[in-house]
Amino acid sequence: MEDQVTARLTEMLGAGAVLTSGTDQARYLSDWRDRHRGTARCVVMPKTTQEVASVLRLCGELGVPVFPQGGNTSVCGGSVPSEDGRGIVLSLERMNRVRDVNARNNSMIVEAGCVLAAVQEAARAAERYFPLSLGAEGSCQIGGNIATNAGGTSVVRYGNTRDLVLGLEAVLPDGRIWNGLRTLRKDNSGYDLKNLFIGSEGTLAVVTAAALKLFPLAPTTLTSFFALNDVEQAVALGEKLQKQFPGELVALEMMSRSELEIVLRHIPGSHCPLGEKGQWQLLVELTSSAPPAALTEQLNACVEDAMTEGIVLDAVVAANEKQREKLWHLRHSVTEANKREGMGLTHDIAVPVYRIPDFIERAGAMLQRDFPGVEVVVVGHIGDGNLHYIGMLTHEAWRNTADKPACQLRLAHALYDIAIAMGGTFSAEHGIGSLHLDEMRRYKDPVELDLMQQVKQLLDPRGIMNPGRVLPPRAQ
Numbered sequence: 001m002e003d004q005v006t007a008r009l010t011e012m013l014g015a016g017a018v019l020t021s022g023t024d025q026a027r028y029l030s031d032w033r034d035r036h037r038g039t040a041r042c043v044v045m046p047k048t049t050q051e052v053a054s055v056l057r058l059c060g061e062l063g064v065p066v067f068p069q070g071g072n073t074s075v076c077g078g079s080v081p082s083e084d085g086r087g088i089v090l091s092l093e094r095m096n097r098v099r100d101v102n103a104r105n106n107s108m109i110v111e112a113g114c115v116l117a118a119v120q121e122a123a124r125a126a127e128r129y130f131p132l133s134l135g136a137e138g139s140c141q142i143g144g145n146i147a148t149n150a151g152g153t154s155v156v157r158y159g160n161t162r163d164l165v166l167g168l169e170a171v172l173p174d175g176r177i178w179n180g181l182r183t184l185r186k187d188n189s190g191y192d193l194k195n196l197f198i199g200s201e202g203t204l205a206v207v208t209a210a211a212l213k214l215f216p217l218a219p220t221t222l223t224s225f226f227a228l229n230d231v232e233q234a235v236a237l238g239e240k241l242q243k244q245f246p247g248e249l250v251a252l253e254m255m256s257r258s259e260l261e262i263v264l265r266h267i268p269g270s271h272c273p274l275g276e277k278g279q280w281q282l283l284v285e286l287t288s289s290a291p292p293a294a295l296t297e298q299l300n301a302c303v304e305d306a307m308t309e310g311i312v313l314d315a316v317v318a319a320n321e322k323q324r325e326k327l328w329h330l331r332h333s334v335t336e337a338n339k340r341e342g343m344g345l346t347h348d349i350a351v352p353v354y355r356i357p358d359f360i361e362r363a364g365a366m367l368q369r370d371f372p373g374v375e376v377v378v379v380g381h382i383g384d385g386n387l388h389y390i391g392m393l394t395h396e397a398w399r400n401t402a403d404k405p406a407c408q409l410r411l412a413h414a415l416y417d418i419a420i421a422m423g424g425t426f427s428a429e430h431g432i433g434s435l436h437l438d439e440m441r442r443y444k445d446p447v448e449l450d451l452m453q454q455v456k457q458l459l460d461p462r463g464i465m466n467p468g469r470v471l472p473p474r475a476q
């Protein structure tokens with residue numbers, strides 16, 4: 001029998017906007033990697049900000065938990081509902097209009113459910129560039145990117161999502177609509193509320209639209225791939241490139257040989273242009289308003305220099321768009337390839353860039369000593385000091401692992417302890433979700449955590465917004 005909440009929501013939004021059957025709901029109830037699952041009364045798919053407001057008002061009155069969902073590509077369990085089935089999933093997928101693109105102002109206004117690739121495309125159609133880019137861009141939504149303050153591959157030049165948002169429209173848990181869709185570069189008129197909602201992972205409000213920063217399209221893009229012997233060399237090359245190309249360096253992506261081999265094994269058509277050279281690989285992208293020949297000449301001189309200094313083993317520069325796509329395909333396929341390889345225990349750490357070699361060495365020694373048989377696989381946005389440090393087990397080894405959660409936690413805490421001791425973090429870009437509540441308790445400054453709890457209490461006193469995410473329950 002249909003429950004009362006679902007009946008009221010159906011009355012409000014129409015039957016086509018409320019999914020109730022198990023089959024219809026299935027893809028909203030487990031995440032992309034199928035590691036987190038939940039259940040819900042129903043999945044609602046409002047089409048307008050007013051409809052989102054009506055849904056939240058009703059859920060607020062009845063105390064029904066609301067789990068906002070974008071593209072459901074979160075890797076830390078933030079986007080699926082809880083297991084008790086008391087809540088509803090609020091999917092933004094039907095709020096996918098580009099409301100405005102203003103090339104003269106270098107800004108655009110889009111609804112939260114726009115898929116990231118569509119946002120990039122709409123900017124390009126107006127001869128502008130929206131720099132946020134990540135492996136999930138064909139599925140993740142701009143609302144999800146904002147809610148998680150996503151990083152991705154161009155942070156080294158353009159910053160995180162936070163740095164690309166000029167204004168927001170959001171619906172508060174009591175159903176009020178906040179219209180903060182300003183497109184100004186400067187606005188010091190009081191507290192900057194948008195930054196409170198960015199990165200709040202659906203625990204404070206539902207983002208319904210955003211004003212985004214655009215940039216001129218650069219006519220020249222150069223993508224290159226480097227083979228290196230060790231991580232010190234990768235960091236040294238990164239520093240050299242940053243010094244020589246301060247305005248042009250957009251991406252600095254590192255991969256261990258073990259990661260590259262996994263991609264080559266599982267992704268059809270993948271190919272390493274430098275064969276078996278190097279224990280570490282670096283993918284570098286430069287963009288510039290200079291003509292291609294001038295930038296290529298400058299890059300070639302830099303590569304020759306780095307080879308003479310013994311930093312680089314070998315390098316290749318993509319000669320055309322097809323070769324460029326193939327290089328990026330290697331990088332963007334890592335998550336899919338790792339999923340096929342086995343059970344990857346992924347840790348999204350960051351340390352100051354110059355500490356990366358030290359982290360890799362200490363973490364590797366710890367794994368060898370305490371977790372023999374676990375393969376080290378590393379992929380990272382090295383220009384930001386952000387590593388996805390993965391302990392890889394075969395599917396069989398994982399099946400045979402006794403007490404999986406305890407083993408996972410022991411490994412995670414051992415790695416996080418190393419990162420934190422270096423002034424790092426246990427969550428660089430993926431967020432907290434339901435996965436890192438223990439770490440919030442263990443590593444966050446108690447004053448910071450208390451302030452976060454107070455903000456949550458102020459904005460969401462009934463605790464209906466994405467409960468059980470980001471903030472651990474307060475000790476009684």
Ligand SMILES: Cc1cc2nc3c(=O)[nH]c(=O)nc-3n(C[C@H](O)[C@H](O)[C@H](O)COP(=O)(O)OP(=O)(O)OC[C@H]3O[C@@H](n4cnc5c(N)ncnc54)[C@H](O)[C@@H]3O)c2cc1C
Binds near residue numbers: 068153
């Ligand atoms: C192949 C792959 C590669 C990835 N690469 C990167 C990467 O390089 N960098 C990176 O940072 N992340 C990466 N991710 C993780 C993920 O793609 C990002 O976290 C992304 O920003 C999530 O967007 P989404 O629309 O899928 O959000 P979801 O997964 O649907 O939701 C994520 C969180 O945001 C909340 N939320 C979603 N929409 C809204 C909204 N409109 N209002 C309020 N709250 C909302 C949800 O409740 C949840 O807490 C990757 C994931 C995959 C699968």
